[in-house]
Amino acid sequence: MRYLSDVNLRAVLNVLIGRAGGTVEISNEELYDAMLPDHSHGERVLVEETETGLRLSIVDRP
Numbered sequence: 001m002r003y004l005s006d007v008n009l010r011a012v013l014n015v016l017i018g019r020a021g022g023t024v025e026i027s028n029e030e031l032y033d034a035m036l037p038d039h040s041h042g043e044r045v046l047v048e049e050t051e052t053g054l055r056l057s058i059v060d061r062p
Contacts, residue, residue, distance in 0.1 A: 004047055012056065 004012060017024050048055040 002047065012054070 044059045046057045046059045048057070
């Protein structure tokens with residue numbers, strides 16, 4: 001699996017936010033760093049299927 005559809009991404013976010021206690025706060029700086037691929041902190045999310053679900057990992061850009 002190379003990417004998550006919008007529906008799958010929303011489902012993953014619901015699970016992760018629930019695990020974090022129902023609220024996740026993200027600063028504008030963190031959001032922009034993640035959104036802008038040319039920025040020095042831009043990462044890629046690796047999506048792997050497992051026997052029981054998905055594994056999401058952040059992989060540094062080369």
